[in-house]
Structure formats: C-alpha cells, structure tokens
Amino acid sequence: MFKQIEGSRAVAETVALCRPEVICAYPITPQTHIVEALGEMVKSGDLAGCEFVNVESEFGALSVAIGASAAGARTYTATASQGLLFMAEAVYNASGLGLPIVMTIGNRAIGAPINIWNDHSDSMSMRDAGWIQLFAETNQEAADLHIQAFRLAEELSCPVMVCMDGFILTHAYDRIDLATQEQVDGWLPPYEPQQVLDPANPVSIGAMVGPDAFSEVRYLAHHKQLRALERIPVLSREFHEAFGRDSGGLLRSYRTEGAETVVVALGSVNGTIQEAVDELRADGVPIGSISICSYRPFPLEEVQKALANAKRIVVLEKSLAVGLGGMLATDVQMAIAARPRRVYTVIAGLGGRAITKTSLVELFLKARRDALESVTFLDLNWDAITRELARETAVRRSGPIAENILKDLGELSSKIA
C-alpha cells in the first residue's frame, strides 16, 4: 500500500516487518530517525518479541548485535560516518564470524573537518571488511533492499550493509509502496542460524586461527561473496515476483543501447544522472548510465557486459581515494581490463555538495569531447583553492584550510552583494 513518508520511516517500518529480535541503537545523524522510529514501535508493542538496546557507542552497538546474532537472533542496527569508523573493529569481526547482521548506513562524509552531510566516504572505508554492500537508488529500493538483505545475509551467514544517501534519501518524503506483513512473512523465512550459542549443544565460537588456516578462512570469506553474486539477481527476481517491484540486483543499465558514453555511479545520484541522460539523448547524444546496486561483491562480469559497447566511461563517485582518485573507477577499470577504454573519474557531491543536472550535462558533453582530466572534481571553487595555496606558500602558519576558505567565500559573497 502506498504512503507519502520519510525515507527513514519507510526503512524503519520495513525493518519492523522483517521481525527483528534485537535492535541496537546509537544516535548519529543522519540515520537517527530510523532507530528512533523502531524504538517507538518496540516501546509501543507494535513490534513484539524484539529487544531494543540503547547502547553507549557504535562500537557497543555492533558488539551487542554480534552477541545477539551469535545467539540466534535476527539482528539489526544502523549508523553513519564517524559511527561506522568507531565500530570498524567490530565490522570486521562480524563478517569474520559470519554473523548475518543487517545494518543501514545513512551515508555521510567523514571529518575532519566535521561534516554531517552526504557522501560515500563512510561505507567506502569499510568496502573490504567482508560485508555485502548494497546501494539504494531510491527510498523505495532502500526499503525493499532491507527485506532482501535479511534473506541474503541469513542464507550466506554474512552481514549486509544497506547504504542509502544521508538526507538525500533518509530525510526525503517520497511515495513509497510499503510491503505488508503477509508479503514479508511469505518471502522471508524465520532465521535459521548456521551456528548458534546454545547450552544444549555447546561450541566455541571465535577461535584464534594461526598461519596454518588463516588464508583458507579468508578465501572462504571471498568465496561467500562470489556466491552472493549468484544469489543477488535470483533474490531480486523472486522479490519482483512476490512484490511486483524491481529492487536490488547487481546493477541496472539505463539507455545504454548504442551509447558511446556510459556513466557509472552508486546510489541516489543515479536519478539525476538519468535526467541528464534523457536531456542529452533528446539532443541525439549517444549516452547512457549504469547504477551499481551491489558494490560488494563487485559484479565484474556484469559491469564488463554492460559496458561492452561503450567507447568511454565516466565514473561519478561520492568519495575520494586521496592521492589516487576514485575507488569505484578502479574497480570498473578492472572489469574492462580485457578491452581497455578511456575511464574518467569524477569526484562529486563530497560533504553534501549538491550535484545538479546542469553541471552533469556540461560534464558529460566535455567527456564526450574527451576534454576531461582523468580525475575531475565537479564544481570545484578554484579561486578559493588557488588563494589558499598561495597563502600556504607565502606564510608557513597559514591556519586551518577550511576556515580560510570559508573566509574567502565570505569575502567573495560580500563582493557579489
């Protein structure tokens, strides 16, 4: 049934339909609304048979989740940004122990300078932690992905992060088709743990593993992700049959037929990209785009197929591999290694900077002329940067960069005024 609600609320209500047994909450913008809503449902009794634990930190949040999951409970938590980094040790531990925890990331930048707005730096920092990472394009998908995430996680005994852009999705009101309890119960079986802490059948979980077996353990983690590559499309198809909606899958192509230029991106920005693509297509520009949903495991084969006919590729990333450029771009290049083509990395929307259709159209045309740098920063204020660099060469103690630039921008705006 359709509702006009906030993304966070939609996710919360969908998670509730998945009948979680333990939820750990620690506040951090912008995921806070999700756990607040869930907390309310548990307190009111609408979400029965569930323990809602207010923990003392994100490290505690995921640790409680680890214990609950190991004890056989369907477990959920959510975090973002600094929170994800603070729980980093536990993030690796949860996947290492093969615990099917589902965690929402309300994607947000990482400080310093502290910044609460959206980009992908947080989940990117954990991309190799052994979790499955699914990126939601819309709030509808964000909600739906959680249902698929629980099933995928529990089938594989592997934790899943559902990444949705902070504010852009978490705080956006949209028209959402919310699943019903019957639908979810019919599609998501109760949790059957692969291993469980049970006094009746005791085991020791979390042994110390030495050089003699550690590599094998790691390979098996990798193999698990390869199995996920097979399961994700299947679940997406089954989900479509049950719920009548396209959600998830490994990736989605948009108007790539005959496209010379293909744009690749993660998450909500794909909407704006598709708008730009339509506009350019209207002018006869052969361009299309790919929205990657499953970032980990990374669907090398599917990406390679989807880019088979592209002449050039523009990878638009909401995170920066400082000193290199793009992370997604690197993965895409690996995918097309057999038949290399020009790949432009575009770093955009860091710390919540708006990505506009106008900028994108301009960017894509430039790309078409192959006039882009291999690493391009979208809508960068070069005046501020050149002035700061000049100041640094002049004065050794030139002060904090961020403050300086803000000051400049102030002057700038006052001049405009």
Place this chain on the structure above:
Amino acid sequence: MPFEQIKFYQTGTFTVGNRLLDLSDRTVQADITRSNALNSGHRACRGCGEALGARYAVDAAMRAANKNLIAVNATGCLEVFSTPYPETSWQVAWMHSLFGNASAVAAGVAAAMKAKGRKEVRVIAQGGDGGTADIGMGCLSGMFERNDDVLYICYDNEAYMNTGVQRSGTTPAAARTATTPSVGPEPGNTFGQGKSLPLIAMAHGIPYVATASVANLHDLEFKVEKATAIRGARYIHVHVPCPLGWGSEPQDTIKVARAAVESGLFPLFEAEFGDVTARTPIRHPQPVENYLKLQKRFAHLFRPVRDEVRLTAIQSIADRNIQRFGLFQEVAQ
C-alpha cells in the same frame, strides 16, 4: 562471613572437599562429576592463576545455572590459551569477539535470550584486567548502566600478560612491568595511579558486586553462585596471580593470592545496589612484605637496599583497606 562456617568439623574445614560433609555442602571442585568448564590440554603456563580462577568460576556458574550457561570472552590470555585452532578447552557454549566488547556481546546474547523467552539461560562475560578496566571500560559501563542480565567476571592479574606483561589500569603501585621497569629513582609503577573496578561497578548501583580470590575457593564459589541467581548486571572481580608476569613460583600461585588477601591488599567483600553488605574477615593476618617478597616484580623494594618509604606506603594501603572494609572483625557464627 559470606560462606557458612562449617560447624563442628576441623580436619580440612577450608579444603576444597570434605569427605565427612554432604555432597551439597562441598565445593563444586570436590564434585567428581564437575563440569570441568575449562578442560585439560589448554596452553596456560604452569601454575596459571587465571586458568584456575576461570574453571572455579565457570564450574560454579554451571552448577548454579544448571548447565544453562553461555560465556563470552574478551581477548587475552584466557582466550588465547583456551582456543587456539584447532583445539578448544571449553565445555560450555563460548564465544570470543574482541578485546574491548565482551560485556556488550554478552549483553547482546542476553537480549537475544530475552527476546526468545529463554529465561533459564544465564549469560556470563569474562576477561582480564586489560579487557575490563581499560579498553573494555566503555562497553562494561554501558552494560552496568543498562542493568543488562549479565554476570561479568574479571580475572585480574594486574597487567597485560598476553602481550608480555605491560602496565594496566589495575597494576599496583611499585610493581615492575615491561612498561614500568624497575629502573630510575622511582622504579616500578607510579604511586597514586590505577583504579578500583569493584568500586566503579558499585557506583553504577547494580544489584551485585563482589571481589574474590583463587586463595579462597569456598568464598569465590559462594559469590559466583549467588551472583548467578540474581537478575540484572552483576560484577565479580577475581584476583588471579600470574607466575610469569609477577615473577612468582608456579607452585606458589595460591600462596601469593592468599598473602594478598591476608595482608589486606586485596579485600574480599560484597556490595549490593552500591553499598558494601559483607566482607570476608582475614583469618591469619600477614604483613604486606610476605606478599611482596614472593614476587620478583617487587624485588627492587628489597634489593639492593630496603625501600622503607615505599614499603611503608604499601603497608598503609593495606591498612586502609582493613580499616575501610572492617577485615579484622570476628567471624559471625
């Protein structure tokens, strides 16, 4: 006295077992069918106090919980020597996650058990002083403050032994460790540092806090069994000598622990909802020197010359405990 004085029995009244007592009145360790929660073949050093304390505690909890027990372990000696792949020494449902999160993981297990309505299952978390007092402090405090249904047992050997004897927040004054070497004008650990976990636990106002020692098994078991029966957050702090880190003889582990108790340096008491409610009186008082002399980590207090000033300072720490907890009071019969 927290455990009932065995009436009209002298020969080995304080021993582990007692052939003339009913089985129910004997310690778990005297039981031929004890659970051996931590079984043979583990890789602990000779005379390891932590291995001993852990089996004492978990066996007692197993009896009290009628074997419905789940144990969560922090990283540290106990975890490393008990579960190196491919062998584990545990006979209980056991889990190790990280160094600093045992209390939180246990809280998660407890939450899961509550959600599943499995009231009969009791959850314990255990770790060393490092994983408890230092890196695990945040999670521990959270678990206390939420009054999660977890019994946390800290095996305090007063330093980071697994990594090679470095100073921890419970390392006593003057003790030599790898990071507080016995060199310079003030050798060993600095006076005026360190923290008391039991008192911090009490400050949370949780239902039960107790200290125990491998030197007094009856007392330790009594406390573990009592704690296991209580709901909510509970904390037991067990003093466990480490022959390697303390430079004591392996066969002296219990002797050293006993000297700590009877000198007053390690007071045995119980607290409920933040107030001390019972203490275990000292039976045969000893000066702190008896304790210090058994350990090379304090050798610099006696050689090359006796460090009277700091010996007096340590004695006064003990005297303060004795006075503060009334450790000399007569055994209540």
Place this chain on the structure above:
Amino acid sequence: MQIRIHGRGGQGVVSAAEMLSIAAFLEGRFAQAFPSFGSERMGAPVMAFCRIDDQPIRSREPVMHPDALIIQDPTLLHQNSLFDGLDESGYVLINSTRDLKELGIESAVKDLPPGHVRTVPATELAIRYVGRPLPNGTLLGGFAAMTGVLKLESVVAAIRSKFPGKIGESNVAAAEAAYELVAKRDTREEVHV
C-alpha cells in the same frame, strides 16, 4: 649454515638463536636469527632459527632444511616432524643426561655421519653453574665443540653481550663446561658404537 632450535617457552630458545647470530657476527660473518612467532606459553613447544653465511642473507623463509638441530628439551624428540628437512650430513645436539639408545632415537639419526649426533646434560650443567634450569647458553658451548662452525671465544663473547654481569659469567662457565664435555669425544655419545 642453517640452524633450527627446538625447545619450550621459557627455556630461552629465542635468545639462543640470537646469541648464535651475535657469535657469527663477531667472527665477521653475516647472520640472521628469528623466532617462529606465536602466542605460545611457558612450557609450550617453540622453535627459533639462525642462518650464518659469508654473504648478506636475503631469505626470510623459516629454516626448512637445517644443517643443524639443537634440541633444548628431549621430551620433544618424539614429536614427528622434529627431524624434518635435516641435511643427511647435518648435526644434532640434544640436551639430555641420557644417551641415544636411552632416548630411543638411534634409528632416527643412524644415517648421520659419526660424531654428528651428541647429547650434553645442559640442564644439569645450568643448574650447577647458573642455578636455574636454563640450558640455552650452555648448549651453545656444546654446539661450538660439535660443529666447529663457531669458535668458543665468540660464543662466550656472545653470551656476555646478551647477559652482562653475573648471570652472563655463570652461563659462560656452563658453556665452557659443555664445550669440554663434547670436545673430549665421550664414546658413549657416539652414534655408531
């Protein structure tokens, strides 16, 4: 020359390897000593390695094909894989008061050249000279005597540099005693008798 030392946590296996490398260094050669890292405990089986060469040593792999084994603890003798990779002209030095027959390893070492397998009561000597059952320094004396790869003086110097002061001196005394024992070819310790 590649040496593998077997012993137990707390017996100073690692320092033994280190002292060997120092001795070699003092003779102007290149040497490398490293342990088989682990979180093993006092008493648990442990290994340490030492390489001695006339050129710089690049290899970082554990010693797979030792030219010499030093067994600090005879209770390890019957763990399989102990003699793995030992060169057919290699050496074996065992810390024991017993002879090879009593130790029951005659067959295991029968193909080694005469005089290449010796036992020396290092723990006994250590207790006598050092006052503690730490056989490591002592064994190095025996090793020097058996292989001739290192001079006793350099071994002694190495022990002194590793343990300055009284402990060092008592270890030196024990090492020299061990050297004597092995140097005077006690036939009881011969392999082919």
Place this chain on the structure above:
Amino acid sequence: MEKPFAITLDVGSSLANHTGSWRTERPVYVDRLPPCNHACPAGENIQAWLYYAESGDYFRAWKSLVENNPLPAIMGRVCYHPCETGCNRAQLDQPVNIHAVERFLGDEAIRRGWQFSPGLPTGKHVLVVGSGPSGLSAAYQLARFGHRVTIYEAGPTAGGMMRFGIPKYRLPREVLDAEIARITNMGVTIRLNTRVDDLARVMQEEKFDAVFLAVGAHVAKRAYIPAGDAARILDALAVLRSVDAGEAPLLGRRVLVYGGGNTALDVARTAKRLGATETLIVYRRNREKMPAHDSEVQEALDEGIQFKWLSTIKKATDTTFTVEKMRLDEKGFPQPTGEFETIEGDSLVLALGQDVDLTFLERVDKLEIVDGVVKVNPQMMTGHPGVFAGGDMVPAERTVTVAVGHGKKAARNIDAFLRGDVYAENGKHELAAFDKLNTWYYSDAPLTVQPLLDAARRESTFDEVVKGLDENNALFEARRCLSCGNCFECDNCYGVCPDNAVLKLGPGKRFQFNYDYCKGCGMCAAECPCGAIQMVAETI
C-alpha cells in the same frame, strides 16, 4: 550445524593436546610417617585409627587400634602419651588429645562387647611367663598368628604391674579385667599362682616351641636407713598391692614417701586416700629432675600432696625422720650439704624403684644377664634360641606402653622364629614434619580437656580421677587430627590443579595424577594440607 571452518570448534577438543610433556617435575602421592605414630612405643598407627574415628566409625577405629595394642582402655588411661608430645597440632594450638580418644574407643569396645578373633591354628605352643602388659600383648599377638598360648602367672590375678603398681583411681579394675578377659576369650590360657622357678625344666618337660619372658620388676630397691625398732618403714609396691587386695595398711596420719618416680606419687596419693592428713614426698633432686610425669605431679599437688625437694632421709625413729639438704652440682647430681633437719611422721614408704627377680633363669644356658636385666638382640630374643624377653625385665623405659610394644615385637619375631624365619620390619616412611603441612586449611580448634573429678572427692575415694570424653568430645578431638603425611581425601589437589590433571577415584580410593596433562606446576603439593604429595624431578 555445519560449523564455519576453523573459527568455530567442537567443545573439549584440546584434550588431544597432551601438555604433560611440558613437565620438568612430577607430583607423586606419598604416605609420610605422622609424628604421633613415630613417637608411640607401642607402634600404634594413631593417625589411621583417628581417621576412622573422625568419621564416627568407632568399630573400624578400634579394629585398627588393636592391631598394635590389645589394651586401649588401659593405655588411654595410664599411657604418658609421647604421641601428644610429638603431635604437629601442638604448633598450631594444642596437641590432639589422643589418649582420651583412645580411652573412649577402649571403653566403647568394652561397652559394646567387641571381641578379638584368633588366627588359624598353627599347632605351635608358646609359653608366656608373666601376665603383665608385655605378656598379655605378646599372648594376644601370638594368638592372632594362630599359635596356642599359655601364660604362667605367679600371682593370684592377671595384670602384673597394671594391677599391683597402678592405683584404682588411675585404672579402675573393671576396665583392667575386661581387657584381660577379651584376651583369654580368644583362647589364651592364663595359669594363675603358677610361678616358674626353673625355666629350663619347664621348657623341657612341657615342650613349648618358644618362650616369652615378661615377669616384670617386682623386687623393691632398698636404701639403708638406720632406724629404731618402732619406726614404720614400708615399701611402695607392698602398700599398693595390699590396697589392691582390699586391705588398709596402717600408715598413720603423717606419711613420708621417699622417691621421685611415678610409684612414689601413686603411693603418696594412695596414702591420702587411706586417710593420711599430711603426705610428704621427699626427693633428693628438684622437680625438673623428677622422673615422675608432670601431669601426675600436678594432680598430686592439686590433691594437697606436699613435696620436699633436694632432701635425703638419713635416720628414722618412730615419729621423727632426719633429712639432709642436698644441692645439685653442675652435672645435676645431688651433693650433700651437711645441713640437717628433722621432720615429724608416722610412717615412711620407700619408692626407690624395683629390680627383676632373675633366679628362675639360672639354668637357662647362653642367656646373658647385664646390670640386673636380661640381654636381648634386636629381635627381642635372649642368648638362648627360642627364648624371648620384654617389658621391665629388659633394658628399656619401664612403662605399660613400652611393655605392650615389646610384646608385639617379640610376638612377631617368635612367629617368624617358629616358621624358621627372621621377622623383617618394613622400612619406615619419611617423617611428616610440620613444615610439610599447609595448615591454612585447618580451622582453629583448641583441645577439649577431660573433666577432672573435683579434688574434694578425690582425697577420700578411689574413684577414677580423670573422666573420659563423651562421644561428641571424642569426635571433636578425633577431628582435630591434621592427618599428617596421609591423604584424608580433602580434594585440594583435585580442586587446585589448573590443568584438571588430577583424577578423583571415589571415596576411600584417593586420587591419581593424569601425567598426560600435568605440567608439573606443583600447586597440588604446595596446597596439600597434610603433606601427602611430593614433587620429583623428571629425568632430562
């Protein structure tokens, strides 16, 4: 569940890891010799019978006790208990009141009529001369071996010095009779009023396969004291014997006793009971040098007996006695001072010790006599093959306990002799000295003093002075035993092993080390309360 590889393990799998190979020392269970057993002249296994007594199994306790001593009710009363002097518990609070528990067991046995059973008949016949403690002890042990035993007793009643030498108030006659009866009940024949005046002849005519001589020492030593005809001078044994026979020898109101041994005290205390108002013991040395046991001196003082130390009696008239003061030289020997005084008294009783009457041995060849006693070899055999001797007639301390010990030892050797063999004593264990114990595990439990008959009644009656313990006290006393050197199954080793390397074998079966896992830390030995574990170096 299919467990994740390596990370999740099956419980208890480390049992595959035999950490016993880490060991440089191994613990072994030992039985050390408790100081009480070590000190007992009768060779009683005291710790063993206390072990049964403390669990309330008095019958087994008694059985174990009478292995070595058939007269516990007597011994519990008259023994001067060197066991308690040796008791390790003395270093904690006070020694275990062993003799009181022994007496309790003895009385319990009499009350319940527990009996001895003889061994299977061997057809051998042994003559025992004398029915004193050593004679009875030997007869009992020989009967247990299955030998036929006949005791020749010169006197009209059995018991020897126990009857004639020890007053009723220390040893009630019904107790003495009961324990002698128990021995005759097992088939031992006692022929009373049968003096052996020529052993050689008896042996020849009556064809005994072996003989044990235990005639004791009954000839009172005399001291020359010039005395007027009217002076009453008697000897202690005669007095005690006539009192036992129910007569009341005329001693008068003021009685002097000359001597410092237990007999002197016995006779003095007897005199008091016979109505003497003043009883004075005259002794040539001081209290420290007095051979009598202090407990008895104390009891005598309590009863108002007076002492005159450092004095010898020089002259006696009918009512006065001249006494010379003595002083002790540096060697502790009394030397005359030349100072005299006169004491009033109605009678003087001499208690200067006894000699052995050896005339009946004259015709026994190869039998040697040295300073008035019979010489025996370590097997208690005299120079004459098959003739053994013990008790007061051989060189040794003259106490009931020593005598009982002689009897047992002689019996074992006689048995071996009869089998044409020599008895081999099994080697003694290492002594369980105090430093071998870990006494923290024992709670403080001071000795329970046996109730004393109040002084008033003592003076007038021959009622037993020292009363026994009731069952509770006896149990309490038994449980004060530290079980030195012998495992009492306290489970400490089983409990304190960090490696669970101790196997508990169940009640009465003690424990066993599992050397597959024992790392040799030695905590079991250090924490064993009674020192029954020893660490032994492994050969490297």
